[in-house]
Amino acid sequence: MTGISELEFAADDRIKIEKLMKQIKNNVAQERITPVERLRITEQFKIPDRALMSLASMEHNSRAIGATIREILKDPKKAILADLATLAKYGCDTVTCYADPHIIGTEEIGSKIIYPEDSTAIFKEFLVKEPRDISKLVIPDPYKDGKIPKVLQIIKFLHDKIGEEVVVWQNLTGPFGYAGDLRGYSEIMKDFILHPESVHELMEFCTDVAITITKAVKDAGATVTIPFDAMAAPEFVGKEFYMKFIFPYEKKTCQTLKPLGTYFAIDGDTTEIIEEYASMGAKGIFLQPPTDFSKGKKLIGGKVVLCASMTKGGGEMASGTPEEIKNIVKKTIKIVAPNGGSIIGSGVIPVNCSYENVMAFVEAVEKHGKYPIRL
Amino acid sequence: MRGKETVLKRLRDDVISGISDDIIAVAKEGITLGIPALEMIEEGLREGMTVVSEKYDKKEYFIPHLLLAADAMKAALGVLKPLLKVEGVKTPGKIIIGTVKGDIHDIGKDIVATMFITAGYEVFDLGIDVEPKKFAEKAIEVDADVVGSSAFMTTTMGYQKEIERELGKAGVRDKLTTIIGGPPTSPSYAKHIGADDWAENALEAVEKVKELLKKRKGG
Numbered sequence: 001m002t003g004i005s006e007l008e009f010a011a012d013d014r015i016k017i018e019k020l021m022k023q024i025k026n027n028v029a030q031e032r033i034t035p036v037e038r039l040r041i042t043e044q045f046k047i048p049d050r051a052l053m054s055l056a057s058m059e060h061n062s063r064a065i066g067a068t069i070r071e072i073l074k075d076p077k078k079a080i081l082a083d084l085a086t087l088a089k090y091g092c093d094t095v096t097c098y099a100d101p102h103i104i105g106t107e108e109i110g111s112k113i114i115y116p117e118d119s120t121a122i123f124k125e126f127l128v129k130e131p132r133d134i135s136k137l138v139i140p141d142p143y144k145d146g147k148i149p150k151v152l153q154i155i156k157f158l159h160d161k162i163g164e165e166v167v168v169w170q171n172l173t174g175p176f177g178y179a180g181d182l183r184g185y186s187e188i189m190k191d192f193i194l195h196p197e198s199v200h201e202l203m204e205f206c207t208d209v210a211i212t213i214t215k216a217v218k219d220a221g222a223t224v225t226i227p228f229d230a231m232a233a234p235e236f237v238g239k240e241f242y243m244k245f246i247f248p249y250e251k252k253t254c255q256t257l258k259p260l261g262t263y264f265a266i267d268g269d270t271t272e273i274i275e276e277y278a279s280m281g282a283k284g285i286f287l288q289p290p291t292d293f294s295k296g297k298k299l300i301g302g303k304v305v306l307c308a309s310m311t312k313g314g315g316e317m318a319s320g321t322p323e324e325i326k327n328i329v330k331k332t333i334k335i336v337a338p339n340g341g342s343i344i345g346s347g348v349i350p351v352n353c354s355y356e357n358v359m360a361f362v363e364a365v366e367k368h369g370k371y372p373i374r375l
Numbered sequence: 376m377r378g379k380e381t382v383l384k385r386l387r388d389d390v391i392s393g394i395s396d397d398i399i400a401v402a403k404e405g406i407t408l409g410i411p412a413l414e415m416i417e418e419g420l421r422e423g424m425t426v427v428s429e430k431y432d433k434k435e436y437f438i439p440h441l442l443l444a445a446d447a448m449k450a451a452l453g454v455l456k457p458l459l460k461v462e463g464v465k466t467p468g469k470i471i472i473g474t475v476k477g478d479i480h481d482i483g484k485d486i487v488a489t490m491f492i493t494a495g496y497e498v499f500d501l502g503i504d505v506e507p508k509k510f511a512e513k514a515i516e517v518d519a520d521v522v523g524s525s526a527f528m529t530t531t532m533g534y535q536k537e538i539e540r541e542l543g544k545a546g547v548r549d550k551l552t553t554i555i556g557g558p559p560t561s562p563s564y565a566k567h568i569g570a571d572d573w574a575e576n577a578l579e580a581v582e583k584v585k586e587l588l589k590k591r592k593g594g
Contacts, residue, residue, distance in 0.1 A: 059530055069530065119477040120530040122504075186482050189439040190446070193393065231438075231482070238437035314529040314559020319567035350529035350559065 003143040004152045004220055009077060017161075020084040024162060027091035034165040035093035036223065043261075043283060045302050045341040051333060051369030052343045053362065054169060054224075054307060055092040058099045059120065060349040060358075064089055068118040069351065072099055076150040080157050087166065089355075090362050094169040094224070095158055098151045101171040101228060105213045106181045108140035108148055118351075126184040131191070131198030137182070139208050142216035152220040159221025170222040172214055174229035174264065175249040178206035185231050192241045203249040211256050218260045226263040226286060226307075227253060233268025235290075247276060254281035263307065271295055278304045284343065288312055293335045301341060308336040310361070313348030322360035329364035334375040344369060378408050386419025386451060391426050393443025395450045402454040412458035420448050420455075424493035432578055438482060441577075445489035452492070466497045468520035468588050471513050473501030475534035480527035483556060483577070487523065490577040491584070496521075507537035511545040519551055520591075521584055526557040535560070536568035552587045554580060 009017065028034055032049050033041075041048040062072045064085035072079045079098060087095045098104060103121050107113045112124035128134055142148040158168045173181065179188050179202050191199045210227050218225050229250060234242045254264050258281045265286030270277050274296050277285050284305030287296050289312055296306060310332045311317060316324055329344065336342040346361050368375055382405040389398040405415045427444040430436035436444075470491050474484050481503050491498050499517055501509055510522050522542065526532040535555045542548040553570045565573035571587055574580035 116477055120528045122477065122479050185480075186442055186485065189482075190393075190442050192439045193443060234437075236438050238434075238439070241437065241439060312558055314532055315561035315564060318529065318532065318559065319561070319564040324563070348529050348559070350532070352533065 004149065004156045007077060007080070007153050007157055013077065013081065016081060017084060020081075020088045021161060023088035024084065024166065027088070028165045030091075035167050036163075036165055038093065039167050039223065039343075042340060042343065043305055045339075047340045047371050050371060051337045051365060051373075052093050052167070053365040053369070054094045054167075054343050054345045055086075055090060055096070055349065055358070055362070056171070056309075056313070056346050057086050057090075057096050057349045057358075058171070059351045060353055061086040061096065061099060062118075063351065069099070069120065070115045070117050073103070073115060073121060074147075076154045076157075079154050083154070083158060084161075087162075090358055092362055094167040095162065097154045097158055097168060097170045097222065101173050102177070102181055104148060104151055105140055105142075105173065105209050106178065108146035109137055109182065109209070111182065123181060126182060126187065128183040128187075128202065131195050131201070134198060134202050134205065137205050139205070139212055142213055148213070148216070152216060155217055155220040155222050159223075163221055163223060168221060168223045170217050170225050171265075172217060172225055172227040173210060174227035174232070174266075175203055175206040175210050175253055176229040176232045176246045177227070178209050179203055180231060182206070189231075189237060189241075192237070192245055196245075199245050203245060207249045207252050210253050214253075214257055214262055215260065218257075218262065224263055224284075225257075225260070226265050226284075228265040228267065228286070230267045232266045233270050234272045235269040239272055242273060243276070247273070247280075251280045257281075258283075263305070265307075274299055286345070287336075288347075293332065297336050297338075297342075301336075301339065305341055305343060306336050307343040307345050308332050309345035309347045311347035314350050315347070317347060317353050317357050317361070318350040320357065322356050325357055325360040326364040326368075329361055330368050330375055333365070333368050333373060337369055337371075337373050340371070379405075379410050382408060382410060383415065383419045383422075386415055387423035387426070389451075390420055390423025390444050390447045391430075393440060393447050395443070395447045398447045398451045399454055402451045406454070406458065412455040416452065416455055416459075420451055421493050421495070424448055424489065428490060428493060428578065438486065441486050441489065442482070445485055448489060448492065465495075467495055467585070469497045469499065469517050470521040470523060470584070471499045471501060471510055471517070471519045472523040472525075473505035473510060474503040474525045474527070475531050475538070476504055476506050477534065478525075478527050478531040479503045480525070480557075483527070484525040487525070487556065487574075487577045487580050490581050494581050494585075496584075507534055507541045510538045511541040511547065514542065514547050514551060515545060520588060521552045521554065523554045523556070523580065523584075526555070526560060529559045532557065532559050532564070535564075535570065539569045552584065552591060554584060554587070556580060
């Protein structure tokens with residue numbers, strides 16, 4: 001791990017961390033194998049003790065220590081405390097590190113980001129206002145620029161503390177995600193028709209950014225890195241535009257990162273492109289409703305790890321009952337978990353999600369995800 | 376009248392093809408020819424947008440096409456709307472729409488707004504990052520029939536509940552219909568916060584609002 005300095009915690013925070021570590025290790029010890037072992041078995045397409053769960057707690061982590069979203073985005077020590085406290089609280093298999101992947105890299109390229117006190121960071125304006133702005137963009141240095149070194153510090157710390165047992169999980173941004181954040185999703189979609197050459201130019205740049213950042217995050221110690229492309233699926237842009245403007249760059253990203261075992265996530269219904277998605281070179285891919293999970297399992301199960309998100313994010317976790325959540329988890333497990341090779345995802349946990357709803361997800365995976373699956 | 380037919384066809388075609396540059400000139404040509412603005416809007420722009428909606432429904436068109444069509448329509452409306460005479464213009468209803476506070480995602484909202492304009496509604500687009508109170512203030516100002524809000528993130532969806540509260544505080548909640556949308560939202564979330572309905576996409580939003588207004592008017 002190159003050039004990442006150690007974080008120094010104050011005495012009382014060191015005590016808090018040690019206390020949380022005890023709780024985390026106690027949680028891990030309750031089961032026969034560790035989450036990392038469970039992941040490795042899953043990635044070999046063998047049968048683990050139970051399906052791995054991925055809790056996309058992100059900004060919700062702030063609530064575990066009574067912090068605001070801005071605090072955990074700006075202060076790596078608070079982020080670490082929040083991450084560990086969330087992991088200790090829920091006893092899940094994964095720990096999410098930095099809460100907002102959209103601003104890792106975009107801010108360092110030059111986007112102006114507003115950090116509300118207790119809400120998601122937003123782009124004040126889009127950096128690429130016209131196609132000719134693309135040539136001025138520079139790939140950030142993850143070890144020197146802006147807050148990326150702090151993000152790497154968080155990942156390294158968590159890797160060093162718990163990375164042998166718990167899956168250190170970092171969501172990131174894929175090439176189309178960067179393109180949308182720099183140009184604006186409306187504008188880049190119009191560019192497909194009005195300025196196609198500029199789309200290719202921007203996507204080339206964004207692919208290099210995605211690869212650079214993902215490599216650094218992986219090198220810092222993340223167990224799973226998952227670049228994410230919002231608004232990329234054919235349900236939004238159509239298959240023709242997807243194959244022309246997005247797929248080649250996602251594929252290049254995955255192929256370049258293949259030796260590192262990176263995953264990949266496309267937002268939206270990917271049923272129509274499921275085989276192309278699986279062929280890109282990612283170790284695992286993210287499936288989100290309304291994608292046909294059955295078709296996914298049938299066509300590509302056993303070829304890539306299927307990270308099946310039980311919801312699109314929000315939705316039932318925000319307003320459903322624990323019983324409703326358990327039923328959705330059961331349904332998801334029944335389709336994707338048989339014969340291994342799958343991870344059950346929670347979808348983005350709403351920031352103020354109730355403890356009961358999160359635990360409904362965790363407990364449902366622990367109970368119904370045990371092999372052999374009896375659903 | 377060949378001139379009129381040509382203008383109406385070009386307005387339709389420019390919306391279908393999403394050509395904003397040409398459509399302003401066409402609209403101005405129509406004005407010069409003495410074609411009523413309402414006729415150009417209904418038989419040119421709306422007809423074009425109806426074709427676009429049908430293509431979207433059949434999955435021949437996708438968001439990029441809708442965005443360009445919406446831009447073309449807005450460009451022409453910018454020229455034609457000021458010429459409309461208020462009397463005699465019938466509309467199925469007045470709709471307030473906006474993306475909630477702290478949220479700058481506008482694609483869904485823009486497409487929904489365009490579909491409502493296509494369907495003949497009078498749409499008041501509040502834009503992005505809109506305070507909950509503003510939805511209520513505008514609803515009172517224009518005597519709105521519907522308030523629609525979009526939230527793209529789990530951190531901002533809570534403001535959709537705030538909008539319901541502000542409408543209640545303003546004393547107008549019972550006089551209008553609310554509908555929500557956005558990726559983290561769901562039918563159960565709509566019920567949870569007291570919204571009248573939820574729509575997954577723009578086409579569904581138009582259909583559901585039509586039904587809700589029908590019910591409200593006792594149809």
